[in-house]
Amino acid sequence: xxxxxxxxxxxxxxxxxxxxxxxxxxxxxxxxxxxxxxxxxxxxxxxxxxxxxxxxxxxxxxxxxxxxxxxxxxxxxxxxxxxxxxxxxxxxxxxxxxxxxxxxxxxx
Numbered sequence: 001x002x003x004x005x006x007x008x009x010x011x012x013x014x015x016x017x018x019x020x021x022x023x024x025x026x027x028x029x030x031x032x033x034x035x036x037x038x039x040x041x042x043x044x045x046x047x048x049x050x051x052x053x054x055x056x057x058x059x060x061x062x063x064x065x066x067x068x069x070x071x072x073x074x075x076x077x078x079x080x081x082x083x084x085x086x087x088x089x090x091x092x093x094x095x096x097x098x099x100x101x102x103x104x105x106x107x108x
Contacts (some may be wrong), residue, residue, distance in 0.1 A: 012081055015074065016090070023070050024094035027063040031056075032098065059098040060091075067091035 029038060045056050055061045071080065071087040080086050 015078060015080070016086065018062065019070055019074050019080075019086070020090045020093050020097075023063060023067045023090050024064050024097040026070075026096045026097045027059055027094055030062050030066070031059050032103065043051065063095040064088070064091040067094060 031042075042057060046053050054081065066089055067090045071083055071090060074080055074087075075083040
C-alpha cells in the first residue's frame with residue numbers, strides 16, 4: 001500500500017480531532033472572545049439576570065449544544081462511528097480546551 005492512502009481509522013481520528021477543535025473554537029467565540037458583536041450579546045443576556053445568563057456563558061453548557069450541532073452535521077456529511085458517544089466526548093474535550101486556554105488579556 002502506498003503512503004498516500006489513509007486507513008479508515010486514521011480518517012476517523014482526523015475527523016474527530018477536527019470536530020473537537022471546531023467545537024472548541026465556536027464555543028470560545030460564543031462564551032469568551034472579545035468580538036464586539038459577541039460582547040454585546042453576552043451583555044444583553046447578563047442584563048436579563050436569569051438562568052439564561054449561566055446557560056449561555058458556561059463553556060460546558062454552550063459546548064454541549066455546539067457539539068450536538070456539529071456532530072449531527074459531520075455525521076450526515078462524512079459519517080461518524082457511534083455519534084451518540086462522539087457528541088458528549090467532543091463536548092467534554094472542547095469545553096476543557098476553552099477553559100484551559102488563557103484569555104486574550106492574560107499574559108502567557
